[in-house]
Amino acid sequence: MMRALSLVLIASATFLAACGGGPKMDISQMTAAQPVDLQMAMVPTSVQTEYQIGVGDKLSVRVFQVPDLSFDELTVDTSGNLQMPLIGAVRAAGLTSGQLSAEIAERLSAEYLRNPQVTVTVTEAASQKITVDGAVTKPGVYEMRGTTSLLQAVAMAEGPSRVADLTKVAVFRTIDGQRSVALFDLAAIRQGRAEDPRVLGDDIIVVDTSRMSSTMREIINALPALSIFRPF
Incomplete structure:
Protein backbone atom coordinates (compact mmCIF):
# COMPACT_ATOMS: atom_id res chain seq x y z
CA MET A 1 0.00 0.00 0.00
CA GLU A 50 4.37 13.09 12.15
CA TYR A 51 1.67 15.54 11.15
CA GLN A 52 -1.88 14.77 12.17
CA ILE A 53 -4.69 15.86 9.86
CA GLY A 54 -7.06 18.49 11.23
CA VAL A 55 -10.40 20.14 10.52
CA GLY A 56 -10.27 22.34 7.43
CA ASP A 57 -7.27 20.61 5.88
CA LYS A 58 -7.40 20.03 2.14
CA LEU A 59 -6.33 16.58 1.00
CA SER A 60 -5.49 14.88 -2.26
CA VAL A 61 -6.83 11.32 -2.36
CA ARG A 62 -5.67 8.91 -5.05
CA VAL A 63 -6.90 5.36 -5.54
CA PHE A 64 -4.61 3.72 -8.08
CA GLN A 65 -6.34 3.08 -11.43
CA VAL A 66 -9.74 4.20 -10.08
CA PRO A 67 -10.32 7.78 -11.35
CA ASP A 68 -13.84 7.96 -9.90
CA LEU A 69 -12.39 7.57 -6.42
CA SER A 70 -9.45 9.93 -6.92
CA PHE A 71 -9.69 13.62 -6.03
CA ASP A 72 -7.30 16.56 -6.19
CA GLU A 73 -8.98 18.32 -3.30
CA LEU A 74 -11.23 17.12 -0.49
CA THR A 75 -11.74 19.17 2.66
CA VAL A 76 -11.96 17.71 6.16
CA ASP A 77 -15.33 18.90 7.46
CA THR A 78 -16.09 20.47 10.84
CA SER A 79 -16.82 17.03 12.28
CA GLY A 80 -13.33 15.88 11.34
CA ASN A 81 -14.58 13.60 8.58
CA LEU A 82 -13.74 13.17 4.92
CA GLN A 83 -16.69 12.40 2.64
CA MET A 84 -15.89 9.67 0.10
CA PRO A 85 -18.05 7.99 -2.57
CA LEU A 86 -19.20 4.44 -1.78
CA ILE A 87 -17.86 4.40 1.78
CA GLY A 88 -19.28 7.71 3.02
CA ALA A 89 -17.78 9.58 5.96
CA VAL A 90 -14.27 8.56 6.98
CA ARG A 91 -12.74 9.89 10.17
CA ALA A 92 -9.67 11.94 9.19
CA ALA A 93 -8.92 14.37 12.01
CA GLY A 94 -6.19 13.09 14.29
CA LEU A 95 -4.80 10.63 11.76
CA THR A 96 -1.61 10.87 9.74
CA SER A 97 -1.95 10.71 5.97
CA GLY A 98 -0.57 7.16 6.06
CA GLN A 99 -3.14 6.08 8.63
CA LEU A 100 -5.94 7.67 6.62
CA SER A 101 -4.68 5.95 3.46
CA ALA A 102 -4.85 2.61 5.28
CA GLU A 103 -8.34 3.34 6.65
CA ILE A 104 -9.74 4.23 3.23
CA ALA A 105 -8.10 1.18 1.66
CA GLU A 106 -9.56 -1.09 4.35
CA ARG A 107 -13.05 0.33 3.87
CA LEU A 108 -12.84 -0.03 0.09
CA SER A 109 -11.45 -3.55 0.21
CA ALA A 110 -14.23 -4.71 2.53
CA GLU A 111 -16.85 -4.53 -0.23
CA TYR A 112 -15.70 -2.82 -3.40
CA LEU A 113 -12.06 -3.32 -4.44
CA ARG A 114 -9.39 -5.97 -4.17
CA ASN A 115 -6.14 -4.71 -2.63
CA PRO A 116 -6.73 -1.00 -3.39
CA GLN A 117 -3.67 1.25 -3.37
CA VAL A 118 -4.59 4.54 -1.70
CA THR A 119 -2.43 7.63 -1.33
CA VAL A 120 -3.50 10.59 0.81
CA THR A 121 -1.51 13.82 0.71
CA VAL A 122 -2.08 17.00 2.70
CA THR A 123 -2.13 19.74 0.05
CA GLU A 124 -3.13 22.66 2.27
CA ALA A 125 -3.51 23.02 6.01
CA ALA A 126 -5.70 25.37 7.95
Whole structure:
Protein backbone atom coordinates (compact mmCIF):
# COMPACT_ATOMS: atom_id res chain seq x y z
CA MET A 1 0.00 0.00 0.00
CA MET A 2 1.42 3.31 -0.98
CA ARG A 3 2.12 5.87 1.70
CA ALA A 4 1.69 9.62 1.34
CA LEU A 5 4.55 11.21 -0.58
CA SER A 6 4.59 14.52 1.22
CA LEU A 7 3.66 15.79 4.68
CA VAL A 8 4.70 19.40 4.83
CA LEU A 9 1.97 21.41 6.50
CA ILE A 10 0.55 21.64 9.97
CA ALA A 11 -3.07 22.17 11.04
CA SER A 12 -5.02 22.13 14.26
CA ALA A 13 -7.55 24.09 16.29
CA THR A 14 -6.48 27.39 17.90
CA PHE A 15 -5.37 26.92 21.52
CA LEU A 16 -6.24 30.33 22.92
CA ALA A 17 -9.66 31.93 22.65
CA ALA A 18 -7.79 35.23 22.73
CA CYS A 19 -5.79 34.36 19.66
CA GLY A 20 -8.24 36.16 17.45
CA GLY A 21 -6.92 39.48 18.64
CA GLY A 22 -7.13 39.47 22.43
CA PRO A 23 -4.23 39.98 24.82
CA LYS A 24 -1.49 37.40 24.89
CA MET A 25 -1.34 34.81 27.61
CA ASP A 26 0.97 35.65 30.51
CA ILE A 27 2.83 32.38 30.98
CA SER A 28 5.07 33.92 33.64
CA GLN A 29 2.09 33.79 36.01
CA MET A 30 1.10 30.21 35.26
CA THR A 31 0.71 27.84 38.17
CA ALA A 32 0.50 24.10 38.11
CA ALA A 33 -2.94 22.56 37.80
CA GLN A 34 -1.67 19.65 39.85
CA PRO A 35 1.69 18.49 41.27
CA VAL A 36 4.06 16.62 39.03
CA ASP A 37 3.54 12.86 39.24
CA LEU A 38 7.02 11.41 38.93
CA GLN A 39 5.53 8.03 38.04
CA MET A 40 3.67 9.30 34.95
CA ALA A 41 4.94 8.07 31.62
CA MET A 42 7.23 10.40 29.72
CA VAL A 43 6.31 11.25 26.12
CA PRO A 44 9.35 11.75 23.82
CA THR A 45 9.17 14.48 21.21
CA SER A 46 9.54 11.90 18.44
CA VAL A 47 5.95 10.80 19.12
CA GLN A 48 4.79 14.18 17.87
CA THR A 49 6.88 14.42 14.70
CA GLU A 50 4.37 13.09 12.15
CA TYR A 51 1.67 15.54 11.15
CA GLN A 52 -1.88 14.77 12.17
CA ILE A 53 -4.69 15.86 9.86
CA GLY A 54 -7.06 18.49 11.23
CA VAL A 55 -10.40 20.14 10.52
CA GLY A 56 -10.27 22.34 7.43
CA ASP A 57 -7.27 20.61 5.88
CA LYS A 58 -7.40 20.03 2.14
CA LEU A 59 -6.33 16.58 1.00
CA SER A 60 -5.49 14.88 -2.26
CA VAL A 61 -6.83 11.32 -2.36
CA ARG A 62 -5.67 8.91 -5.05
CA VAL A 63 -6.90 5.36 -5.54
CA PHE A 64 -4.61 3.72 -8.08
CA GLN A 65 -6.34 3.08 -11.43
CA VAL A 66 -9.74 4.20 -10.08
CA PRO A 67 -10.32 7.78 -11.35
CA ASP A 68 -13.84 7.96 -9.90
CA LEU A 69 -12.39 7.57 -6.42
CA SER A 70 -9.45 9.93 -6.92
CA PHE A 71 -9.69 13.62 -6.03
CA ASP A 72 -7.30 16.56 -6.19
CA GLU A 73 -8.98 18.32 -3.30
CA LEU A 74 -11.23 17.12 -0.49
CA THR A 75 -11.74 19.17 2.66
CA VAL A 76 -11.96 17.71 6.16
CA ASP A 77 -15.33 18.90 7.46
CA THR A 78 -16.09 20.47 10.84
CA SER A 79 -16.82 17.03 12.28
CA GLY A 80 -13.33 15.88 11.34
CA ASN A 81 -14.58 13.60 8.58
CA LEU A 82 -13.74 13.17 4.92
CA GLN A 83 -16.69 12.40 2.64
CA MET A 84 -15.89 9.67 0.10
CA PRO A 85 -18.05 7.99 -2.57
CA LEU A 86 -19.20 4.44 -1.78
CA ILE A 87 -17.86 4.40 1.78
CA GLY A 88 -19.28 7.71 3.02
CA ALA A 89 -17.78 9.58 5.96
CA VAL A 90 -14.27 8.56 6.98
CA ARG A 91 -12.74 9.89 10.17
CA ALA A 92 -9.67 11.94 9.19
CA ALA A 93 -8.92 14.37 12.01
CA GLY A 94 -6.19 13.09 14.29
CA LEU A 95 -4.80 10.63 11.76
CA THR A 96 -1.61 10.87 9.74
CA SER A 97 -1.95 10.71 5.97
CA GLY A 98 -0.57 7.16 6.06
CA GLN A 99 -3.14 6.08 8.63
CA LEU A 100 -5.94 7.67 6.62
CA SER A 101 -4.68 5.95 3.46
CA ALA A 102 -4.85 2.61 5.28
CA GLU A 103 -8.34 3.34 6.65
CA ILE A 104 -9.74 4.23 3.23
CA ALA A 105 -8.10 1.18 1.66
CA GLU A 106 -9.56 -1.09 4.35
CA ARG A 107 -13.05 0.33 3.87
CA LEU A 108 -12.84 -0.03 0.09
CA SER A 109 -11.45 -3.55 0.21
CA ALA A 110 -14.23 -4.71 2.53
CA GLU A 111 -16.85 -4.53 -0.23
CA TYR A 112 -15.70 -2.82 -3.40
CA LEU A 113 -12.06 -3.32 -4.44
CA ARG A 114 -9.39 -5.97 -4.17
CA ASN A 115 -6.14 -4.71 -2.63
CA PRO A 116 -6.73 -1.00 -3.39
CA GLN A 117 -3.67 1.25 -3.37
CA VAL A 118 -4.59 4.54 -1.70
CA THR A 119 -2.43 7.63 -1.33
CA VAL A 120 -3.50 10.59 0.81
CA THR A 121 -1.51 13.82 0.71
CA VAL A 122 -2.08 17.00 2.70
CA THR A 123 -2.13 19.74 0.05
CA GLU A 124 -3.13 22.66 2.27
CA ALA A 125 -3.51 23.02 6.01
CA ALA A 126 -5.70 25.37 7.95
CA SER A 127 -3.66 28.09 9.60
CA GLN A 128 -2.77 27.64 13.24
CA LYS A 129 -1.31 29.74 15.97
CA ILE A 130 1.50 29.52 18.47
CA THR A 131 2.33 31.75 21.41
CA VAL A 132 5.91 32.95 21.92
CA ASP A 133 6.55 34.57 25.28
CA GLY A 134 9.31 35.34 27.73
CA ALA A 135 12.65 36.92 26.83
CA VAL A 136 11.97 37.61 23.15
CA THR A 137 11.90 40.89 21.25
CA LYS A 138 8.19 40.80 20.43
CA PRO A 139 6.16 38.38 22.57
CA GLY A 140 2.80 37.50 21.10
CA VAL A 141 0.59 35.09 19.20
CA TYR A 142 1.83 34.17 15.73
CA GLU A 143 0.16 32.40 12.83
CA MET A 144 2.13 29.68 11.10
CA ARG A 145 1.61 27.75 7.91
CA GLY A 146 3.67 24.73 7.09
CA THR A 147 6.29 22.93 9.11
CA THR A 148 7.84 25.22 11.73
CA SER A 149 10.77 24.45 14.00
CA LEU A 150 11.49 25.85 17.45
CA LEU A 151 14.20 28.15 16.05
CA GLN A 152 11.82 29.44 13.41
CA ALA A 153 9.10 30.03 16.00
CA VAL A 154 11.44 32.14 18.14
CA ALA A 155 12.48 34.02 15.00
CA MET A 156 8.82 34.95 14.44
CA ALA A 157 9.08 36.93 17.67
CA GLU A 158 12.21 38.62 16.23
CA GLY A 159 14.51 36.45 18.28
CA PRO A 160 15.51 36.27 21.93
CA SER A 161 16.47 39.34 23.92
CA ARG A 162 20.13 39.94 24.63
CA VAL A 163 19.77 38.84 28.25
CA ALA A 164 17.81 35.65 27.56
CA ASP A 165 19.02 32.33 28.95
CA LEU A 166 18.76 30.19 25.81
CA THR A 167 19.58 26.97 27.64
CA LYS A 168 16.10 26.87 29.13
CA VAL A 169 13.28 27.26 26.63
CA ALA A 170 9.98 25.66 27.64
CA VAL A 171 7.38 24.35 25.21
CA PHE A 172 3.89 23.76 26.60
CA ARG A 173 1.71 21.34 24.63
CA THR A 174 -1.52 19.38 25.03
CA ILE A 175 -0.92 15.66 24.49
CA ASP A 176 -3.93 13.34 24.65
CA GLY A 177 -5.88 16.02 26.49
CA GLN A 178 -3.17 16.53 29.13
CA ARG A 179 -1.15 19.73 29.42
CA SER A 180 2.53 18.87 29.19
CA VAL A 181 5.83 20.70 29.12
CA ALA A 182 9.32 20.02 27.78
CA LEU A 183 12.55 21.94 28.13
CA PHE A 184 14.93 22.63 25.22
CA ASP A 185 18.43 24.07 24.93
CA LEU A 186 18.08 26.67 22.18
CA ALA A 187 21.77 27.53 22.37
CA ALA A 188 22.71 23.91 21.59
CA ILE A 189 20.17 23.83 18.77
CA ARG A 190 21.66 26.98 17.26
CA GLN A 191 25.12 25.42 17.38
CA GLY A 192 23.94 22.19 15.76
CA ARG A 193 24.55 20.14 18.90
CA ALA A 194 20.87 19.31 19.36
CA GLU A 195 17.96 18.61 17.04
CA ASP A 196 15.68 21.53 16.18
CA PRO A 197 12.22 20.13 17.07
CA ARG A 198 8.99 20.88 15.26
CA VAL A 199 6.45 23.02 17.03
CA LEU A 200 2.75 22.32 16.66
CA GLY A 201 -0.34 24.48 16.55
CA ASP A 202 -1.43 25.61 20.04
CA ASP A 203 2.11 25.29 21.43
CA ILE A 204 3.18 27.93 23.94
CA ILE A 205 6.90 28.70 23.85
CA VAL A 206 8.58 30.49 26.73
CA VAL A 207 12.17 31.64 26.27
CA ASP A 208 14.14 31.81 29.53
CA THR A 209 12.18 29.98 32.22
CA SER A 210 13.69 32.14 34.97
CA ARG A 211 10.93 34.63 34.12
CA MET A 212 8.21 32.16 35.06
CA SER A 213 6.48 31.61 38.39
CA SER A 214 8.39 29.71 41.05
CA THR A 215 5.82 26.88 40.96
CA MET A 216 6.21 26.38 37.24
CA ARG A 217 10.02 26.55 37.51
CA GLU A 218 9.88 23.74 40.07
CA ILE A 219 7.86 21.61 37.65
CA ILE A 220 10.28 22.27 34.80
CA ASN A 221 13.32 21.65 36.99
CA ALA A 222 11.83 18.24 37.87
CA LEU A 223 12.02 17.14 34.23
CA PRO A 224 14.42 14.18 33.99
CA ALA A 225 15.99 15.27 30.69
CA LEU A 226 15.86 17.80 27.90
CA SER A 227 13.35 17.33 25.07
CA ILE A 228 11.02 15.14 27.14
CA PHE A 229 7.38 16.14 27.47
CA ARG A 230 5.98 15.62 30.93
CA PRO A 231 2.36 16.10 32.10
CA PHE A 232 1.70 18.60 34.84
